[in-house]
Amino acid sequence: MNTLNEIIEFKTSLPIRRKLASYSIVKIFQAGEVIQRENAYIKAIPIVSYGRIKVVRTDDEGREIFLYYIKAGESCIMSFLGGMYNETAKVKAIAEEETEIYFIPVNHIVPLIKEFPEWLEYIFRLYHKRFEELLEVVNALAFKKVDDRLLSLLKIKCEMEGKSTISVTHAQLASELGTARVVVSRLLKQMEDAGLVTLGRNKITLLEEK
Structure with missing residues (x-):
């Protein structure tokens, strides 16, 4: 099993890594398992240790559209925002292959941001990456x-x-x-x-x- 020291894709201090590890609940999902359903409340923020998560959006008729992947060392910015504001998930997350995830309860997110600026930097970097990926999806749907x-x-x-x-x-x-x-x-x-x-x-x- 990988440690948070090995998987998070940003420079962090040892104290925040220790806190993340102490707060985390580790779970393993098999390929095809649904990790997060749409319209369900977000109780924890995922950080992928190994494997890959596929994030999709579903319409009223059950049709899905692929949005982006979450790979090792990454998290879901939708979960961050939804968890912080006690909102339901707007997307569905599915394990693409065997995937190990560190789940950090949402009540720890804001205190971590206040205590560790690099945690906020991590969130902003994720937001920037996902925003660019979603722009690609919109561009593809509109013009390709x-x-x-x-x-x-x-x-x-x-x-x-x-x-x-x-x-x-x-x-x-x-x-x-x-x-x-x-x-x-x-x-x-x-x-x-x-x-x-x-x-x-x-x-x-x-x-x-x-």
């Missing part, structure tokens, strides 16, 4: 065609996995893009014909662009 969004999503997944071949179904991709499975299947076949990907059974290999 579905095939461009699909290719971008495949590149993100390959980057997160650290390899060119990923295990994913057409239905999963369709859900994350907010479109139909048949649309994704058709676009992937076009991409394969164009030499951008090779398709296997629940596997996709992203090829180098010529």
Whole structure:
């Protein structure tokens, strides 16, 4: 099991690391498990030790749209804000693979901010990163065609996995893009014909662009 000293992606003093560790409740989630549901009150702030969390937004008909990933050393800025103001979650968080999380109860967040300026810096850095990622989502929805969004999503997944071949179904991709499975299947076949990907059974290999 990793320690907070090893996983948090910012410079911190030893005292805050000790406090974070003492406050934390550690849990492990398996791939596909829902970590946070929409409209549920946020009782603790997650910091990922290892693994990856997929954050999505769901509409009234149950369709999902992928927003961003939370990886090792990162937390969820939505949880920070919702927890601080006693609001319900506006997004759903799902374990993409086996994921270990340090949960810090929300009642410790404000005292930590007051006592340790670097904790606030960590929050601001996360906010900046997530804001840029959400702008990319808005830009893609507003200005990009579905095939461009699909290719971008495949590149993100390959980057997160650290390899060119990923295990994913057409239905999963369709859900994350907010479109139909048949649309994704058709676009992937076009991409394969164009030499951008090779398709296997629940596997996709992203090829180098010529």
